[in-house]
Amino acid sequence: MEAVLQNSTDFILLGLITHPAFPGLIFAVVFSIFLVAVTANLVMILLIHTDSRLHTPMYFLLSQLSIMDTVYICITVPKMLQDLLSEEKTISFLGCAIQIFLYLTLIGGEFFLLGLMAYDRYVAVCNPLRYPHLMNHRICLFMVVGSWVGGSLDGFMLTPVTMTFPYCGSREINHFFCEIPAVLKLSCVDTSLYETLMYACCVLMLLIPVSVISVSYTRILLTVHRMNSAEGWRKAFATCSSHIMVVIIFYGAAFYTNVLPHSYHTPEKDKVVSAFYTILTPMLNPLIYSLRNKDVATALKRVLGRCTSSHQKIRAGDVSRRH
Numbered sequence: 001m002e003a004v005l006q007n008s009t010d011f012i013l014l015g016l017i018t019h020p021a022f023p024g025l026i027f028a029v030v031f032s033i034f035l036v037a038v039t040a041n042l043v044m045i046l047l048i049h050t051d052s053r054l055h056t057p058m059y060f061l062l063s064q065l066s067i068m069d070t071v072y073i074c075i076t077v078p079k080m081l082q083d084l085l086s087e088e089k090t091i092s093f094l095g096c097a098i099q100i101f102l103y104l105t106l107i108g109g110e111f112f113l114l115g116l117m118a119y120d121r122y123v124a125v126c127n128p129l130r131y132p133h134l135m136n137h138r139i140c141l142f143m144v145v146g147s148w149v150g151g152s153l154d155g156f157m158l159t160p161v162t163m164t165f166p167y168c169g170s171r172e173i174n175h176f177f178c179e180i181p182a183v184l185k186l187s188c189v190d191t192s193l194y195e196t197l198m199y200a201c202c203v204l205m206l207l208i209p210v211s212v213i214s215v216s217y218t219r220i221l222l223t224v225h226r227m228n229s230a231e232g233w234r235k236a237f238a239t240c241s242s243h244i245m246v247v248i249i250f251y252g253a254a255f256y257t258n259v260l261p262h263s264y265h266t267p268e269k270d271k272v273v274s275a276f277y278t279i280l281t282p283m284l285n286p287l288i289y290s291l292r293n294k295d296v297a298t299a300l301k302r303v304l305g306r307c308t309s310s311h312q313k314i315r316a317g318d319v320s321r322r323h
């Protein structure tokens with residue numbers, strides 16, 4: 001009962017920068033990134049949904065990545081923006097628990113989804129004739145559901161344990177959202193065993209998709225090498241380059257957060273890396289896929305062309321009615 005009472009008070013989020021000299025400037029930058037990220041991901045989802053040429057397994061998985069990125073950035077950034085403008089930077093105990101659960105679910109889901117997207121590229125390059133069978137709609141749905149369920153397992157396992165520790169003394173979380181390592185520093189009991197188990201869990205969650213990605217791209221490279229064709233290399237690079245860039249960005253930050261020993265971590269470094277993969281990555285993912293993907297760029301041009309054409313027709317109709 002005592003632990004429950006101790007855990008009933010609000011936490012205080014100190015923010016990305018503890019005492020910013022120009023909070024308005026930081027707000028403007030973060031809000032701009034947030035706006036671009038949400039808009040770019042929603043446009044990507046809309047394009048894939050409306051353009052029949054993008055109704056393929058690769059783009060179906062990509063639309064799910066955009067959904068995850070949209071939810072992901074909405075978990076942390078709105079609260080961060082509110083705190084930049086507010087004197088009170090508090091977050092309730094329940095709000096902190098929800099933020100941890102959603103954050104773990106989304107980051108875990110992206111781990112698995114990016115691994116499955118690599119498998120999709122492997123089947124497309126190495127088994128093109130069997131691709132419609134191996135990547136049919138039912139299997140794609142199973143992949144997506146598996147990614148969400150796999151991510152939520154991480155959330156269901158770690159969130160209750162994290163929030164059952166007694167938090168007495170300081171309630172100030174040296175972070176801009178409730179990330180588990182920052183929250184655990186406020187606990188008044190020894191959490192070293194739990195942190196070790198959490199570390200092992202995170203490494204395992206990284207190893208599974210990283211293994212799938214490594215094996216998939218190794219097989220792709222071997223297949224393309226056997227082709228001995230410049231055209232084959234070009235098509236493989238065009239097919240896989242966007243995904244590889246996203247994987248490097250996302251897993252690079254995740255490797256620092258979840259794999260490197262504590263001696264490499266400081267609160268300032270942790271906040272910068274967290275900002276990178278919670279704020280910047282959701283913005284970069286759709287931009288990388290749209291700028292480097294010919295099909296997406298073409299679909300966007302078609303939609304813009306239709307909008308321009310419709311606008312011109314409306315203006316022409318207005319002019320003719322006036323005369």
